[in-house]
Amino acid sequence: MSELGFLVQRMRRRRRERSARGSAVSLLVSVGPESGADCGDRRPSAEIAERLQLDPETALSVVRERVRIVDQDPYALADSYFPEELVRGTPLMLPEDVSAPGGVLASVGLIQARYRDEITVRMPTRAEIEKLSLPSATPVAVHMRTGYDANDRPLRVMITILPGDRHVIRYDVSAD
Incomplete structure (x- = not known):
């Protein structure tokens, strides 16, 4: 399930909760792909470099x-x-929203042919607790996605930190 899928799942749950209470629905206030973006170039960690x-x-x-x-x-x-x-030299180096049909990679002419997902669960770092306003003892899922082009060249590593009190991770997998 994509990040948007996670958000839609939460919005649907909140809508049901609010409807049950009879209150007005005000779901998605700000969820731009670049909400709170900070961009720059730096030496990657050993794991990201690999x-x-x-x-x-x-x-x-x-x-x-x-x-x-x-x-x-x-x-x-x-x-x-x-x-x-x-x-x-592309817009990906700037903090502005770079959403485009086909995703951010397509916005700069890179086509992702496949990706590999890894999901782990751990306790959050102090920085994650602060940024996400986490209640104490709330674990996080770490969704690490590595995207590749048709020649298996890595294009992107995306790490999403998903607080355990806010997310459902669901996959549909074909039997083929």
């Missing part, structure tokens, strides 16, 4: 750090890492 097939000692990655907001509350953290040489 996933992007970059030299961790010399290569740079472009990072887009975002806080997703729903109903004026922090909902999830979504950080994307791109090989710097692929996105140099």
Whole structure:
């Protein structure tokens, strides 16, 4: 399920809760792909460098750090890492919204042919607790998605931090 799927799931649940209470529905106030964006280039961690097939000692990655907001509350953290040489001079290096049909990669002419998802669950870092206003003892799911082009070249690593009290992770998988 995509990030949007997570948000839609939460909105539907809140709508049902509000309808049951008979209150007005004011669901999505701000959830732009770049809500709270912070962008820049930096040396990637060893884990990100490995996933992007970059030299961790010399290569740079472009990072887009975002806080997703729903109903004026922090909902999830979504950080994307791109090989710097692929996105140099493109809008992905700027904090502005770069949403486009086909996704942010398509907005700069990169076509993602496949991706690999990994989901782990852990306790949040202090920074995540603060950014997400987490209640104590709330675990987070870490959804790490690595996107590849048709030649299996890594294009992006996206790490989404999903608080356990706000998300349902659901996948539909074909039997084929």
